Amino acid sequence: SAEEDLQVTVNSFNNFFAEKIDKIRVMFIQRWFSSTGRHSNGMKSRIVILGCGWGGFRLARVLDKKKFDVTVISPRNHFVFTPLLPSTAVGTIEFRCVQEPIRTVKGIDYYQAASKTIDFGKKEILCHSVYDNSSEFSVRYDKLVIAVGTKSNTFGVPGVETDEENITHNPSGTNKHNLFFLKQIEHARSIRNRIIECFERASSPFCDEEEKKRLLTFLIVGGGPTSIEFASELYDFLKNDVAKWYPDLASKHQTIVVEAGDHLLGSFSDTLSKYVEKKFVSRNILTLTGESVQEVKEHSVILKSGNALPYGVCVWSTGNKELDFVKSLDLKLDRGRIVVDSCLRVDGKDSVYAIGDCARIQNLPLAMLAQVANQQGKFLGKCLNKDENLPFRYINMGSMAQLGTYDAVADLNYGKLSGLSAFIAWRTAYWTYSVSISNKLLIPMYWFKSYWFGRDISRF
Ligand code: FAD
Known part of the structure; x- marks a missing residue:
């Protein structure tokens, strides 16, 4: 009957709109979780930073710890202020003046270890302790930033x-x-x-x-x-x-x-x-x-x-020169440096970034300098906090x-x-x-x- 037909049409309209509204609701929830840096189960997503030099240290400071679980892995448990390092070599200033323990960055986890390999598929880093080479452990990441410098x-x-x-x-x-x-x-x-x-x-x-x-x-x-x-x-x-x-x-x-x-x-x-x-x-x-x-x-x-x-x-x-660790990774290198795009994302790898001396932006090769690593660490931190992908602009000082x-x-x-x-x-x-x-x-x-x-x- 006409009444039944009408009812069927109304029902299918209702279903159609209910589905659409549901999709929009899920999209909004996902957007919200991603803007807060959390997984949809409410857990904070984990950003792992390899290295605590100029790039890694600055990034660890800038990242919003309310949004992310930040883990730093580095064999040295301190940042070195390299421009003043030659002054310490003859005692003009003391070694303490040029180092800063990474643990002074509030709200992070830190492991004194060196990363050995990365399983990009499983999003896992295999590390070994600096106290015992045979003590190996894995750390999972949602986003990874490689800032390991050079030798x-x-x-x-x-x-x-x-x-x-x-x-x-x-x-x-x-x-x-x-x-x-x-x-x-x-x-x-x-x-x-x-x-x-x-x-x-x-x-x-x-x-x-x-x-x-x-x-x-x-x-x-x-x-x-x-x-x-x-x-x-x-x-x-x-x-x-x-x-x-x-x-x-x-x-x-x-x-x-x-x-x-x-x-x-x-x-x-x-x-x-x-x-x-x-x-x-x-x-x-x-x-x-x-x-x-x-x-x-x-x-x-x-x-x-x-x-x-x-x-x-x-x-x-x-x-x-590039580290053997960097050479061993399955990544595209240019003159020994990891190739990244203008947003500092590693070519062909999901949620992986590289900054500082170990990275080279395609079409914008920058010198290996503290000011470059420092600016990249700050820039990437701000982008990750806002869940944005913007091109990095270098200000030469x-x-x-x-x-x-x-x-x-x-x-x-x-x-x-x-x-x-x-x-x-x-x-x-x-x-x-x-x-x-x-x-x-x-x-x-x-x-x-x-x-x-x-x-x-x-x-x-
Ligand atoms: P780095 O600062 O080298 O940090 C690398 C980090 O990675 C370290 O914490 C290291 O322990 C860690 N790491 C290494 N291997 C691993 C691993 N397998 N897993 C995890 N972590 C690892 N630049 C200037 O702009 N101005 C200057 O005046 C200046 N003076 C300098 C003076 C000296 C003596 C030196 C050596 C350098 C100087 N530079 C200067 C250059 C500047 O120090 C570098 O460009 C800068 O340190 C690069 O920063 P980065 O974060 O890429 O690497």
Whole structure:
């Protein structure tokens, strides 16, 4: 009958609308859960961050802990403020001034472990404890951020090996043959100890002149900002502290910088690079440009020219290389860095991001810099908090390198500075950027202490 037909039509309309309303309701609930970062069962979703360097540490701070369970996995339980690391290698400031424990970031879980492999299908990371390589465990993630940085590049030179990935809770920081890298706190500590050891050995009545000369030859391989800053810090130490505490040796030391390119500080403008080269000449720092180290032996390095250069301490700072861990992952790499899109998402992997030195944005290759990693960590944190995917925009703040007390060079957007003004800019910038109030207090205290009372020359 017509009445029955009408009833059927009304029912089918009702069903149609009920279905639509249900779909819209589910969609709204899903949207709401995703905007709060929670699963539909009300559980917070878990973001795992690998590494607590410039990128990982900043991200861990910015992420909204009310929305996400944040877990950080890193073999080192602290962040290192790398721009001031060369200053610690001669005792201008103490190691505590440049580190910040990751556990001071409120509301996170932390495991002192190294990630070994990642099962992207199961969304699981296999890690091993730094206290026992055989203690392995898995951590599940909903979103993963890889921020593991890089290791020192050895260029396969015989006698130069980095054990930076052989991570233990008690790394020595010493390479064989008294060669040191300068990337971690333990490296700076070993360099400092070795420099003092060389002066104490050279002070011994049993040390002949030739051995003295060797022990007091400080060789720096690489002419980039880290090498220049270390050479300058070393110069201050030799000029002020060695002259005071080892007066007999004050005229017997020699600092040599070996750089394969034509100039020091090749990434800076010509004017600033020349300024540094002139400064080094006036400081009696020998610069060997167009020269490279072919082999490192126990007491000498062999140069490309065939000359053997005896040394007491050799600091190797020739750039970075990808970690074996990164190489082992099933990911697309470009020059050893994980390829990410403009939103920092890893190519072809669901809910996986990479930031900092280990990542390379397609069509926007950025230098391996703290300011890049820091900006990416902050940016990604904000995007994840808002559940947005936006393209990352880098704000270049310029480059600076300090040349010891009262001197520096700064290649800034609004101009180039050198001398005292650059030095004030350098100190102000890095003091401002230091990550905790305690370090903001400690850093100027040690600057003042070293200036007035000298650096500590105890060997520990
Ligand atoms: P990193 O800061 O290197 O952090 C990597 C993190 O990953 C570490 O916590 C590490 O323990 C962890 N990790 C390693 N392996 C694993 C693993 N398997 N699983 C989990 N975690 C792992 N840049 C500037 O812009 N200005 C400067 O003045 C400046 N000075 C520098 C001075 C020195 C001496 C050095 C070494 C670097 C300097 N840089 C500077 C460069 C800057 O430090 C790097 O670009 C920056 O540290 C990169 O940050 P990141 O987070 O990518 O990696």
